[in-house]
């Protein structure tokens with residue numbers, strides 16, 4: 001689906017344009033290459049060949065779209081290749097990067113036939129609204145806005161007074177206080193097992209752990225993790241696997257229940273989760 005731009009002169013022109021418009025503070029941050037990652041097959045909708053209704057028309061609009069797409073990709077790569085506390089400092093230094101990231105993220109999501117957050121919302125609506133939820137990596141806190149439940153929305157930056165700004169490996173939530181812990185496309189940091197350990201700490205016994213992740217990160221045929229190994233590691237942390245949903249084209253959904261008693265000190269071998277990068281078009 002990613003279209004090659006043909007002809008040498010066009011490529012050179014594109015590179016020249018990119019140099020002109022890149023923000024150096026953003027550029028410095030990306031540390032790994034696509035060779036060590038899974039690449040999302042869906043292109044960014046900021047492409048000049050986009051069929052989206054927001055197709056940029058003027059030259060200036062096209063340049064702006066390329067600029068914001070480029071920033072999104074760099075911030076995205078940064079978040080997938082650093083730890084949670086590094087990511088927290090990254091946004092503390094320049095909180096405007098968070099808006100840039102989420103503008104690109106929403107563009108990307110608008111291309112997905114189904115958004116995982118909506119499936120999780122429906123899952124919650126089918127259950128008691130008295131369940132207390134923690135949304136780890138909540139983004140724009142869409143989940144909290146869409147359900148009646150009490151939701152603790154957590155992210156690196158708080159754009160809304162209801163969002164708790166922190167690294168989700170170390171939240172201010174009380175131990176055994178949460179019924180449902182949600183990770184919707186948010187297992188980004190290299191220390192993602194710490195996020196799941198934190199969820200384990202704050203969940204009540206028999207509480208739910210819901211994970212939605214980009215499908216390509218769990219496709220062993222393209223360098224992704226083996227989903228069974230990942231599920232096994234989560235189970236060793238202290239959960240039982242309740243169900244798995246691989247039916248969606250873009251993401252997988254994993255549902256776990258916390259065991260009434262668990263042993264969080266066990267050594268667990270976590271599979272590596274590769275970054276999910278987006279190709280430039």
Ligand code: SAH
Nearest residue numbers: 084117137138139155156167168184186188
């Ligand atoms: N769950 C939302 C947003 C997903 S984007 C949705 O489905 O729409 C992933 C989010 O995880 C981003 O907002 C990012 O800032 C957040 N995130 C990544 N690492 C984090 C960390 N260590 N602590 C808190 N939030 C984190």
